[in-house]
Amino acid sequence: MKEIVKIxxxxxxxLILAHKRSMKIAEMCGMPSSLQTRFATAVSEVARCSIANGExxxxxxxxxxxxxxxxxIVxxxxxxxxLKTCNPEAFRYASKLSGNIAYSYSDNISVTKFSQKVSSPGLLSEAKIKSLVDYFKYESPLSPYDEMRKKNIELIALSEKLSESENRYRQLAxxxxxxxxxxxxxxxxxxINESLQETLQSSFTVFERKELSTFVHPDDLDVIIENWNRLKKNKSEYFGEARVKKGDSYRWYLISITPNKIEDGTFTSWLVYFVDIHAQKTVEETLKNNSELKAIQRELENANSKLIFKNKELQQFAYIASHDLQEPLRKIRIMLSRAGEDLTEEQKNQYYFDKIMGAAGRMSDLISDVLNYSKVDNNVHTLLPVDLNEIVHETINDLSLVIEEKNALINISPLPIVAGVSTQLRQLFFNLINNALKFNSEEPVLTITADEDSSEEDQYKPIGNYQVIKVIDNGIGMDNKYSGRIFDMFQRLHERDKYGGNGIGLALCKRIIENHNGILNFTSKPGIGTTFFVYLPK
Incomplete structure (x- = not known):
């Protein structure tokens, strides 16, 4: 059954709504007046019984x-x-009126079904059925009560969307x-997030000296309090270092305190986050106190730079959690508060509800992308034989709707078997193929092939024994001046309203390739297309 309206x-x-809408749907389906009345009255009889006795x-x-x-019509x-036990007379009368009534009761649920054959089924096309749904969705309220009920239903739906977004945001945090x-x-x-709760192992309710002294090292406390008092006056930012108690010892953390503002610049709260830099501080102290380690200082500095880079990524995560992910939530809250005002259906549809749904959608996509990136870690995995032919064909199947919609042509040559993690390689090819389909102003043509030698095309080809897979598209391409940025987190080279995405896909691809001890290069020309070179060790 294709649902038209629910009451x-x-x-x-x-009961009045049930009768009028039963009459209306019968009328719109071309049912004679006498049958309209009999059908609607039969439905009303059982509906009256349900209102009087049901739950x-x-x-x-x-x-x-x-x-x-x-x-x-059903x-x-x-x-x-x-219900039938409560009022059998109502069912006898409804059956006499309609003739097509079925009743069942099991597992403490009763189901009463009325059906009436449409006399001209050929006129009831898919488009006509859709128009019925739209009619009841956007029809004018039959009464102030009906208008109030519609608003309540819409508010409940929006509230559920908001709750879902908040839960996903909290999961990310x-x-x-x-x-x-x-x-x-x-x-x-x-x-506070769970990481801070586990670290402190105690309550944390007020950001002041007495409370901070329970977990911040005494030698670092005055600096934090001094800067905190300054920040409250001028609403500025603070970045510093302090030792935070974890268990029976202290660890070094980078502390960032920033004002949390919404789009119009209004201040709402302060965001405080602590990033673990204990490894860097340990290296610094070791180098400072032991002159005999000068010979290996260069190696330690190199390791230290990698740790700084990782912490930079973590800070980017904190920024997303505090700002980008909160903006769609704020929009939902604003729209939710306005939805209850006295607005016409046209105004709500035109200015508010679509924006709410768009903000919630962007929130969901961004959370999913960030969670996918955070799940691809750099720990050592057991590399098993993976058939890239299966991986690519599964990916093509996942993207079949987009491929059909864009009328894309995809050519796939036989691909090798490599040592890898199948789930990560599937993510790799999903992002590369999806980008080729997305960033394209015409009918996409995509070629995926294995090549023993890419030296003529890739001037940065690595030295070593690699399997080379090329992913070639005819998309919009990009300027070479962006070559150093496209693999960075949250980098977007195009406007969001023209091409979707959150700037995480290629950063995820690079991370996956690094996990496989491989290399990801590319060449591109604006308006002509892009070729990605995937190097995986043989």
């Missing part, structure tokens, strides 16, 4: 397509009470290895 049966006003009563009106030449009433808390203007701690 919760709570009171006599809902959690829901009436659903729809169209059932049995076959091309047989279509029928009304299904679900209830948690055995608890996943990243950074200690995060949010503080209001009165020094009260509004939120």
């Amino acid at each position: 919760n049966l709570d009171n006599e006003m809902d 959690n009563s829901i009436l659903t009106l729809g169209i059932n397509v049995v076959k091309t030449t047989h279509k029928e 009304a299904v009433l679900n209830d948690d009470v055995d 608890n996943t990243i290895p950074i200690l995060i808390c949010i503080i209001n203007e009165r020094n009260h701690v509004l939120l």
Whole structure:
């Protein structure tokens, strides 16, 4: 059954709605006036019984397509009470009116189904059925009660969307290895993530000297308090270092305190995050106190630079968690508050609800991308034989709807078997192929091939024994001046409203290749296309 409209049966006003909408759907399907009345009255009789005796009563009106030449209007009433036992007379009368009524009761749920064959099924096309759905979706309220009920349903749906977004945001905040808390203007701690809770192993409710002294080293406490008092006056940022107690010892952390502002510049709270830099500080102290380590200082500095780079990535995660991920949530809250005002349906559809859905969608996509990136770690994995032919064909199958929509042509040559992690290689090719389809202003043509020698095309070809896979597209390409940026986190070279994405895909690809001890290069020309060279060790 294709659902057209649903009505919760709570009171006599809902009974009126049930009767009018049953009549209307019968009229719009071309049913004669006499049958319209009989069908709507039969539905109303059982609906009246449900309102009087039932619980959690829901009436659903729809169209059932049995076959091309047989279509029928269907009304299904679900209830948690055995209605027929409560009022058998109502069912006898409804059956006399309609003739096509079925009733069942099991597992404490009763289902009453009315059906009425449509006399001209050929006129009830898919487009016509869709127009019925749109009619009841956007119809003017039948009464102030109906208008209030519609608003309540919309608010409940928006509230559920908001709750889902908040839960996913909290999941991300608890996943990243950074200690995060949010503080209001009165020094009260509004939120802390699980990482900070586990580190402190105690409550943390107020950002002030007495509270901080329980976990910040005494020698570092005065600097934090002094800067905190300064920040509260001029709403500026602070970056410093301090030792934080973890268990029975202290570890060095980079502390960042930044004002949390919304789009119009209004200050709302303070974001505080702690990034573990204990390894760097240990290296610094060791080099400072032991002159005999000068010979290996260069190697330690190299390791230290890598740690700094990783911490930079973690800071980027904190920025996303505190700002980019909060913006869609703020928009949802703003729109939610406005949705309850006295607005027409046209105004809500045109200015607010679409924006709410767009913000929630971007929030969901961004959280998914960031979580995917954080899950691809650099730990040693057991590399197993992976058939790239299977990986690529599975990816093509996953993207089949996009390929069909864009009328894309994809050529795949036989690919080798490599040593790797199948889930990560699937992510790699998914992002490369999806980018080729996305960043394309014409019908995409994509070629995936294995090549023993790419030296003529790739001037940065690495030295070593590698399998080389080329992914070639005819997309929009990019200027060489961006070659040093495209693999960075959150880098976007195009406007969001023209090409989607969050600037994480190629950063994820590079990380996967590094996990496989491989190399990812590319060549590109604006307006002509891009070729990616995937080097995986043989």
